Amino acid sequence: MTTTEQVRQHCIDAIEKHPSLESEVNMLYSLYRMESADDCASEEHEAELCYDSINELIEDLNNK
Numbered sequence: 001m002t003t004t005e006q007v008r009q010h011c012i013d014a015i016e017k018h019p020s021l022e023s024e025v026n027m028l029y030s031l032y033r034m035e036s037a038d039d040c041a042s043e044e045h046e047a048e049l050c051y052d053s054i055n056e057l058i059e060d061l062n063n064k
């Protein structure tokens with residue numbers, strides 16, 4: 001599975017578990033795709049940023 005496929009699956013899983021975060025997760029996935037397409041960006045680094053941001057959203061949701 002490629003990094004992009006892993007990030008996509010993580011996003012799908014997050015949305016299935018937390019449907020209220022769908023728009024934010026989709027925005028983060030779009031940002032990941034845009035940034036990882038940049039020749040200067042590391043795909044793995046961008047994936048980690050995406051994972052971290054999604055996990056923060058979930059943590060914030062759970063702390064409400």
